[in-house]
Amino acid sequence: MTGDHGAFESLVGPEIERLYGLAGLLLNDRARAEDAVQEALLKAWRDLPKLREVAKFHAWLRRLVVNASHDEGRRLGRRRREVELKPSHDRADSDGLDPLLDRDELSQAFRRLKQEERTVVALRYFMDLSTADAAAALGIREVTYRSKLHRAIRTLGAALAADARSTARPEGRWT
């Protein structure tokens, strides 16, 4: 078993940084990113004997991380809704959000996308995956992925344009 786990570590080790980064982008929360990657790695380790085509290991692992991140996101969403029911509660403190993405306008606009939109964008522009690999990570067809990516980029562009307009017209400027 030890030797086999060593093989597993050798396969997974080089990918951990990218997978953790992907989960962080999708969840915007380091602790939850770690939870998601941990869940994915545990499942990968447990179910590895069921993987019929070893050449698809990395694609499978990416898909596990995406799915685990979405699961974490749904749990986080439920938690947020619960918190919002308590007006006196400090949401920023309670849900453990990290301002990971407040680096520039692009990343701020990215953060405002829905989780599914963040996923399709991150798979292409952070993981640098081809359309085929990104579609496989989501378990959807390539044509569906292209469509989702197109919509996500359009939404991102609209958010950026809105930001640009609000920046260009400060209150009282035209009076």
Added chain:
Amino acid sequence: MSTDRTGDDFERRLSQSLHAAAPRPSGEVAHRLLSRTAAEHQRRGFSGLRFAPMLAGAAVVAGAVVLGLFFANLLPRNESVGPAPTTSSASALPSSTPAAPSTSATETPAPSVSPSAPAADDVLTCTNPEIGYAASYPADWWANERVEPDFQGGDAVTACTVFAEEPVAIRPNSELPRGVAISIGVSDVVYPPSSGATVVSQEDAIVAGRPAVVREDEQTSSEDPFSYPGQRRYSYFVALPDGRYLVAVTSSQQDQADAVYQEHRRVLDALMDSLDLTGA
């Protein structure tokens, strides 16, 4: 900032921005992530020898990266977020730890991965000639054949309308039995949530080239005798060319773990992604 989102420059800046924003695991985190798997029981049958060809190229890189992360105390790329908190201290919710397999997130069948299109042995496709659709479902799931009515004038259960992880007995003119994960039918309208249920999420979508509504609702009271408080339903309403709606639904069950519901949700998503309405 330019909002031109069509050019290479936008794509390059987006890529740079995401790479800069993505968190990096500290060496401690990377080590923890891997070491926890070592304590986890594995299904029988794995041999590292299967991965020998891949390992030949990965071994050197893996050793360098893992040991480098662990011993070099690599700083997070985004310094503004500070040191990475531990899972237990930073998360208010239960963490996914090796000691808690029951909190396992949505299951993903290992063999279903395909880099481009689903492999033939990963999914099966069924057709419903009455409504005019075809849909793909996991190969280890079960979908119904047509069930003829058991009395004159009764309704048949048309094919490809009931999906389950294990075969179930479908009887015409009867309620669906336990064990059914996803059901498909036709409605004249996008019907509202059940009495006593609230909408958790609802969004417009395009499914099989047709307008659709995807909704999740949750039962918040016991007004509906067929539901229980807390029950969730995840539904697609896909507009058919004849003005009706194809309705595909999965629901959580009181005696099932949430992970089962989440798995069924994802299968429903995939099923709708594969939906072909050219016969409708």
